[in-house]
Amino acid sequence: MTDLADTFLVHVRPHWCGLHRVARRYAGGESEACDLVQEALLRAWRSFSAADQRTYRRSWFFVILRNVGLEWQRSRRSRSRRIKMLPLSDRELTDLAGPEPTEPLADLPGMSEAQFTDFLDQRIVAAIDDLEPVFREVLLLSVAGELTYREIAEVLDCPVGTVMSRMARARRSLRERLADFAGTRSAVRKGRS
Amino acid sequence: MKCPRVREYLFAFLDDELDAPHSIEVQRHLERCPQCAREAEIERTVRKRLEAALVGEGADAPPGDEMTLRRLLDGKTQSTARSHRLLRLALPMGAAAALVAAVIIWTAVTDRHVEPPPQRFADLLVADFKHFVGEGRQLQFASADATQVGRWLADRTGLNVALPSMQGDDCRLLGARKCKISKRPAAFALYDMHGAPVSLVALAARPEELSGMQEITDDGPRRWVDRCQGHTVVAARRGDLLYAAVAKLSERELTHLVKGVVDASH
Helix, strand or coil: CCHHHHHHHHHHHHHHHHHHHHHHHHCCCHHHHHHHHHHHHHHHHHHCCHHHHHHCCHHHHHHHHHHHHHHHHHHHCCCCCCCCCCCCCHHHHHHHCCCCCCCCCCCCCCCCHHHHHHHHHHHHHHHHHCCCHHHHHHHHHHHCCCCCHHHHHHHHCCCHHHHHHHHHHHHHHHHHHHHHHHCCCCCCCCCCC | CCHHHHHHHHHHHHCCCCCHHHHHHHHHHHHHCHHHHHHHHHHHHHHHHHHHHHHHCCCCCCCCHHHHHHHHHCCCCHHHHHHHHHHHHHCCHHHHHHHHHHHHHHHHHHCCCCCCCCCCHHHHHHHHHHHHHHCCCCCCEECCCHHHHHHHHHHHHCCCCCCCCCCCCCEEEEEEEEEEECCEEEEEEEEEECCEEEEEEEEECCHHHHCCCEEECCCCCCEEEEEECCEEEEEEEECCEEEEEEECCCHHHHHHHHHHHHHCCC
């Protein structure tokens, strides 16, 4: 094993699990996720220089992972229900926006803590899968990838304020999906049908 | 700050991504508004269950996966990695998997077994320090009051943190953030010592993590010292917590801070 490869893996190792968690949602299965991560890391390896270590932040690896995932999806035209990454503009995002960020959040039924936890455990994956891809992705990068807003901004190549806005919309949309599942969402509500 | 404004900042606040002044305003509002406090609690629970769902499913990378990557890197220059990439893209997925399997079998037969080197505890601490300081990130809670900062950290991390105030020394507390070290919740306090940033990280102690560090018992508190990437790490135990100071300063200077931890009262 070369010293440079050792150094490269020292940089990779802290993000290894996060990259796999995100790749599992980008790809169609476990083996594809492994291939996606390996392809991304081989690409990162090509550009790696031990003399410039400060550049190799966590977001750099996720940018490459995302780019490889986009290429794969375009070339293979996956029909998977996994995340489809669409480079939406913010103007297009406006059309997807639901309630204003200052409005109250969707109601959820009164439940005990245990009941609420059970309800979430049963429904939350379906709720996140039902989100618009651009909202689902920002949640995925934050929760599964454990990226900060600033790092997500680097991965998505947008301002941090945009990430903050998308995250708020993603969480509101998730709340609305959960309220739909719980049957408590008001039929009279502005914005989304 | 009124309820609509709090709703606008709520998710960034819960994700610890809000700057300190707004965080304080949101926190004060939640302390006096039961409705917003309830919403915050609901969203904290939603986030936790989301983490459990997304992170919990196969939380670790598949075993042997890193070994596969190491073998692919082993002996490959960065230019031959490009050739490998072109070959991988040209092959159908099944044939590519067979190729990788063949590489694994071939290298298992011809190469000696190489275990990946375990990551030193000091490496993890220094990486986190460089990640925070090097990127000029903001603290999540800004205050020079060691008691207040300790309470904020205890609330966020569940760790019974006691911080030294260092009053009268050329060292002042700036604030704190919560973070994770080796997937464990950790409390990160930032000090300014002679104009240099110093982190003081507290987390649940694991004795095996200190085994790679040099133990010092002859002068001052019992402590462990390591050096990594131009940084000094000095660690000491207090109760069931390990406190580790990290900076580009001398061992003597960091020992002074760590001694303050050992002497600090709750």
